[in-house]
Amino acid sequence: MTEILKRSFYARETTLVAQELLGKIIVFQDKKASFKLKIVETEAYLQDDPASHAYKGKTKRNEPMFGDAGFTYVYLIYGMYYCLNFVTEAKGIAGAVLIRAAEPLLGITEMLNNRNISYNKISNIANGPGKLCQSLGINKEYNKLDLCLGEKIYVCSQDKIKNEMIVKAKRIGLREKEPKLLRFYIAYNKFVSLL
DNA sequence: TTAATGATGGGCT
DNA sequence: GCCCATCATTAAA
Numbered sequence A: 001m002t003e004i005l006k007r008s009f010y011a012r013e014t015t016l017v018a019q020e021l022l023g024k025i026i027v028f029q030d031k032k033a034s035f036k037l038k039i040v041e042t043e044a045y046l047q048d049d050p051a052s053h054a055y056k057g058k059t060k061r062n063e064p065m066f067g068d069a070g071f072t073y074v075y076l077i078y079g080m081y082y083c084l085n086f087v088t089e090a091k092g093i094a095g096a097v098l099i100r101a102a103e104p105l106l107g108i109t110e111m112l113n114n115r116n117i118s119y120n121k122i123s124n125i126a127n128g129p130g131k132l133c134q135s136l137g138i139n140k141e142y143n144k145l146d147l148c149l150g151e152k153i154y155v156c157s158q159d160k161i162k163n164e165m166i167v168k169a170k171r172i173g174l175r176e177k178e179p180k181l182l183r184f185y186i187a188y189n190k191f192v193s194l195l
Numbered sequence B: 001t002t003a004a005t006g007a008t009g010g011g012c013t
Numbered sequence C: 001g002c003c004c005a006t007c008a009t010t011a012a013a
Helices: A014-020 A108-115 A119-124 A129-136
Strands: A025-029 A034-045 A072-077 A081-087 A096-106 A153-156 A166-169 A183-186
Touching: A014 A034, A014 A096, A025 A096, A072 A129, A081 A129, A096 A108, A096 A129, A096 A183, A108 A119, A108 A129
Parallel strands: none
Antiparallel strands: A025 A034, A025 A153, A034 A096, A034 A183, A072 A081, A081 A096, A166 A183
């Protein structure tokens, strides 16, 4: 039932991919540990989107966004945290989905270790893009990896989240004149980031 | 409870 | 030099 999502899943409209990623399972294998998490919160970054890294054209950093769909785009933010994105859209169209939060399923002990927190703060384990990367040990070495090979990192299909359970909200940390509802999360899930 | 702030470094004008 | 798709800690109320 759970199959690795193919490139055709990612190579579609970014807002659609962002919503359909909710409930899907991230599988992440490291030399030391193996992790599984359920995606519970995403944000869409579109073509012609002033908030997108790709807005002002291709640079060395945002280059993955201009490549094929189904690749990772990892970047450093605020000098100390990483953010994990999945590249979307047909080649030539720059789009990506930011993975903002996930619910741990496997490898929880190792994730708590990486975050240096205890079990009583379990809901704090990956409820934010920086925390998610910290819990998995994701850094710039995980940039531009192919999600469709089933190797270090990939995403598996899982039950589709019902539309009425998807909350649409403003994206976090941006100063937009007319905010669009491009942040999506599963209602009532305790691993979603606040705000 | 909410609000303010410091850490920290790469990318861009 | 300034801006950041952040987070943990501290201060205020």
